[in-house]
Amino acid sequence: MRFAELAKRNFKEMLRDPISTGLELGIPAGFLVIFWALGRSMGDESFLTTTMLVPGIAVFGFAFLLMFSAMMLARDREGALLSRLLTAPLKPRDFILSYSLPYIPMVILQIVVCFGIGALLGLEMLGNAGLVFLVLLVMGICCVELGMILGLLFNVNQVSGVGSVIITLVALLGGIWIDIEAIGGVFYSIGNALPFAHAIGAARDVMIGAGFSSIATDFYWVLGYTLVFFALGTFLFRWRMVE
């Protein structure tokens, strides 16, 4: 379990950056309250209900996690720490795990914060809460694995640029505050091809009572992306290990 030592270091590194940690939790919490307040002022016809907002904002928060996890890896690469770590007898899979695992508690915390605030704002959970959690957890891990890919391909400055583009894409095409099915056309096709809208849609469906069979396709879609990103990250790490 040599990778656990590196995972431990990365977890400490994450916690000792209070601004990033604050943003990772504060952004979804803040957006949730703001959009809920907007929905209230729009009246009963508003689509900004807590059932709509909570899973969407949770995934929106994961997009920030994606950027911060990518930045940590990119920073280690630029500061030559990663070169030093690469001289240790660790495999690419070990590296990916040790940079990804520390963000899983943060994914869980983001889900808890969003649903905790949601509960205070009157969120109703008609379906299986555990299944909602599972769908969002996989989506969160998926975002962290995509962060690994960005961190291996780009430097810190580039990561913040590319990360911002991805956050915007998640916001626009993930169906967080607009129904992409209603927009249709190429936007719907792109949004539907990506995992974000599937995770948000599946979580919303379960929250209003749907079972696993209804969301199985969406769930496997997200899981598939997660596995592909993990495999791609491992491949990129192998490439980085010798170049």
Added chain:
Amino acid sequence: MSYGTNGNRFAIQTFSLSRKFGDLVAVDGIDLSIKEGELFSLLGPNGAGKTTAIKMLCCLLRPSSGTATVMGRDINEDPMAVKQIIDVSPQETAIAEHLNAWENLSLMGGIRGLATKEVKKRSEELLEMVGLAKRAKEQVRKFSGGMKRRLSIAMALVSDPQVLFLDEPTLGLDPQSRRGIWEHIAGLKGKKTIVLTTHYLEEADALADRIAIIDEGKIAALGTPQELKDSISDMQVMVVKAKNLPPDVIEGLKEIYPEVKTTEGGIEIRAKELSFYEIVDYLRPRGVAIQSTSLKQPTLDDVFLHLTGKELRE
């Protein structure tokens, strides 16, 4: 593991080790045999290929051709086995800035598979050795450059590697910090095989058992510091302190004596036969105000200039 003719075991052997980056040949067919327990220095200017060579030996870079063995393990065929027995202190101060010194050492020991008890014991010893025991619990981002370098070397030692690579360990440090690190490195001599890259002549001269002078990716000379100096012992070096030494005068002098090095406040001229009068008679009519002249023993700097036609500059 291979053995030398005198029975010495070789810790590192390279066989036509080469690395290209596009059209640039960074390391060009290097053949080296480094004995077990030896402190071996790769000396050369920036861009000579020292770090590229080290990166290949640490399995961070694949050779374009050729190969090398580290304690008998092939870097191409069994990189994981090589990584088990080496450690490196890279040129850049590669430390985790948000961790304290203690945690940095634990990290390096942990990822190299040391038991927690062993890491603790080694860390205590190493922090004491590099004089950081009292600041072990401080986040290292608050450390000075010299302290970070010392920690970086300690991090490379925590796993007690058989082969240690020190890539420019004193780069950018003030002379006092540099000498402090030399003492730590000198303390390791004979205990493990050390490959030290540097472009500081005094560093290689003071620490190395043997030196390979590397230039444009090739080994220009190899030997003990004394052997290298002896190789040009038939050369004379004249030190001229002077004012008003314009570049065109120096260039003109190079037509008589090709090895002329510019120094602070004058020039140094190397040749097998030097004529004091010829030099003075050349300089004076050209308005050069000679303050003093003297002869000195050849240094590694002179060896480098003689072999490569270039100067090693800090």
